[in-house]
Amino acid sequence: MRKKLIAGNWKMNMLLSDGTFLAKEVSEKVAQHLDELEVVIFPPISILAKVAEQKLKIGVGAQDLAETDKDFGAFTGDVSACMLKDIGAEYTLVGHSERRALHNETDESVNKKVMNAHKVGLKAVVCVGETLKERETGKALDVVGFQIVNGLPDTTNAENTVIAYEPVWAIGTGKVPTLQEIEEVHAYIRKTLKEKFGANVSDKMRILYGGSVKPSNAQDILSLEDVDGALVGGASLKADDFFNIINA
Ligand code: PGA
Secondary structure, rough: OOOOOEEEEEEOOOOHHHHHHHHHHHHHHHHHHHHOEEEEEEHHHHHHHHHHOOOOOOEEEOOOOOOOOHHHOOOOOOOOHHHHEEEEEEEOEEEOOHHHHHHHHHHHHHHHHHHHHHHHEHHHHHHHOOOOHHHHOOHHHHHHHHHHHHOOOOOOOOOOEEEEOOHHHHHHOOOOOHHHHHHHHHHHHHHHHHHHHHHHHHHHHHEEEOOOOHHHHHHHHOOOOOOOEEEOOOOOOOOOOOOHHHHO
């Protein structure tokens, strides 16, 4: 049985007082559900330490990490896996489509980042997904399969890695693929994981759906066979919306 995971990606939102307040509110609201599912929030790096310091019942993660650690050179502005671990992160997102698009992140860099996360015991939530053009030209499965095969290092297992399927065209747009399209991609991801890592890993690894998840569509999406949770952006910034998704 895969334990469902609901993750909140706060992106570049929340100053210290609002963020610590929201984290506490979410943690208290969901506390009674945490036997059945896991909840993790991803605040911006500026407040991650303060959020984690509150000893919440939910998990806390970072939105990105450096490709290497300090032993390999000087990297002004970067934050390494071991620094994230040091300030209380349990998870990190890797390869979110906004980073792939705006910071030219490649599968090669995703692979290095995931490996660095694993090295210090951080769990990686690896984001994959096709653009609208790729979907419209029938390439969605190929693109996602390629990102999985090339983005995941050999250190990957079902305990240290989660996949988030986020079609780029569904992020922040209010557009969502059909349930059939979501299930098709999730099943394909599981098949690809099986080919690369074996059935033991693919059966246990959680695959989240992300992209315009809201209280109104969460139940349908989360009841699909190969969907093991959700990565929620906009709707994770309001405790009630996020809680209603968790309730679903
Ligand atoms: P959204 O974002 O829920 O606002 O579409 C999802 C994400 O970017 O992880």
